[in-house]
Amino acid sequence: MGFNTEDIALIRELQRDIYLDANPFQRVADSLGWSLDRVIDRINELKAVGIIRRFGAALTPANAGFKTNAMIVWDMEGAEGFSFGEIMAVHPRVSHCYIRPSFEGFQFTLYTMTHADSEEELQTIITDLSVKSGLKRYRILRTLKELKKTSPVYFG
Amino acid sequence: MDSIDREILNIIQSDFPISTEPYAEVGRRVGLSGNEVLIRVKKLLKEGVIRKVGPFFDAAKMGHKSTLCAVDVPVEKITQIADIIALYPEITHNYLREGTPNLWFTVIAPTEERIGEILARISKDGGVGPIYNLPAKKMFKVKVDLKVVGA
Numbered sequence: 678m679g680f681n682t683e684d685i686a687l688i689r690e691l692q693r694d695i696y697l698d699a700n701p702f703q704r705v706a707d708s709l710g711w712s713l714d715r716v717i718d719r720i721n722e723l724k725a726v727g728i729i730r731r732f733g734a735a736l737t738p739a740n741a742g743f744k745t746n747a748m749i750v751w752d753m754e755g756a757e758g759f760s761f762g763e764i765m766a767v768h769p770r771v772s773h774c775y776i777r778p779s780f781e782g783f784q785f786t787l788y789t790m791t792h793a794d795s796e797e798e799l800q801t802i803i804t805d806l807s808v809k810s811g812l813k814r815y816r817i818l819r820t821l822k823e824l825k826k827t828s829p830v831y832f833g
Numbered sequence: 834m835d836s837i838d839r840e841i842l843n844i845i846q847s848d849f850p851i852s853t854e855p856y857a858e859v860g861r862r863v864g865l866s867g868n869e870v871l872i873r874v875k876k877l878l879k880e881g882v883i884r885k886v887g888p889f890f891d892a893a894k895m896g897h898k899s900t901l902c903a904v905d906v907p908v909e910k911i912t913q914i915a916d917i918i919a920l921y922p923e924i925t926h927n928y929l930r931e932g933t934p935n936l937w938f939t940v941i942a943p944t945e946e947r948i949g950e951i952l953a954r955i956s957k958d959g960g961v962g963p964i965y966n967l968p969a970k971k972m973f974k975v976k977v978d979l980k981v982v983g984a
Contacts, residue, residue, distance in 0.1 A: 680895075688890070696886035697875055699854055699867055713853060720851050720888075730975070731889040733849035734842065734874075740881040741842070741981055742834070748930060748937070759971055766973035769980065774973040777901060780965040783934075788901075792979055818930040818937070824915040825927035828885060829941040831895050833922070 680728060685832050687711075687719055692830060737826070743792040745799045745819065749806070750785035752814035764810045765789050770802050785816055834882065837863055838873055839981045842882070845874070846979070849886065892941050899941045900948055900968040905934035906961050914959045921951055934965065 680688070690705045698704060702720075706713045723729045738746050753761055759776070765787070766774040773790040789806065793799040799817075807813060834842075840863050850858040856874070857867030865873075877883045892899040906914050911929060918927050918938055927938040942948045948966065956962040 688888075691888045697871065697878070699856060699871060701855065702851065703853065717851050723888075724851075726894075727891050728894045729888045730891045730894075731847060732851065732887070733847055734845045734886045735884045735889070736842065736846065736979055736981070737881050737884045738979060741979065743979065759973075762971060762973040771974060772976050772979065775901075775969040776971040776973075777967040777969055780903075780967065781963075783903075783965075816932060818932050820928050820930060821935075822929040823927075824911075824929060824936075825919055825924065825938070826884065827922070827925050828887070828889070829892065829897070829925050830922055831890060831897070 680723070684719070684723070687716070687723075689832050691720070692828075735828075737823075738792045739820075739823070742794060745793040745796050747791055747793075747799060747820060748818040749789045749791055749803060750783075750816050750818060751787040751789070751806075751810070751812045752785050753787055753812065754814065761787055761810045761812060765806050768802065768806060768809075770798075771806070785814075787812070834877070834981075837865065838877060838882075841870060841873055842877065842981045845886070897941050897943055898945050898948060898968070899939065900966055901937060901939050902952060902964050902966050903934040904936050904955075904961055904964040906936045906959075910959070910961065911936070914955070914961060917955055917959050921955075923947065923951060 686709055690708050695701045695704050702716050703713055706716045724732060762774055762776055765771055770791050770793060771789045772792060775788045776786055777788055779786050791802050793802055841859060844859050844862060849855060852858055854867055856870040860867045860870045915927060918924050923940050923942045924938050925941055929935060930937055940948050940951060952964045952966060956964055
């Protein structure tokens, strides 16, 4: 399933700042001239097919008690297999895990984003990931400053 | 943040009720009225714990291309480059990190051509580069809900 022109109208409404209201989906229904049931059903369908991958609150990790946020990049040392990524992705403190191309002077290709309460916990997570995957060569790229964080706007 | 705030956060991060009265539904699970939940959510937004509430779309399923880019920027130019990056709605995250390269940002745009155009403009206008364009070859996890536990 893809999305149709009526979905585009719905997606535009859903991206508005409407959620600090007791009945946000009724507001969407009123704006679109749809029934509330139609709005709810269509959102659930878009969730089911993964067009909406998540619906809810996004936190700013640093303000939610995660003091030490870091991107850990791993050298797979020429290995092509995806098993390293699968091993790391299951760790609860790894939020994002990708393989990306290497580039000039940077041989690290497996990227994991980790959120920890403290430097000690970060070290524990890294040790855990290293032991479970068998990967030994990594670099810790701690977040020094968040310069921008927004959400993409679709059909803006 | 108290334990009820944390409970609310853990519910609404991944399971915001798609229903007539979402906050009343969350309230039933944590033992508060819908209005009490809404007041707490507003406070958490004001404090910056919550960044936003709403839908998160899969960029690829929306027909968009996404990538992570890295560029090394001299310390004295960070603010200037951050200001240029701020101009592009297609750039959603920008972080200063340890190491080299030190500036890492994500771009989501309808086409790869548009991404290339943005990178070329930043490089030219900011006098920085090379900008490494690192689209994912394989994605294992995108899970932005974080289990919040008591301190």
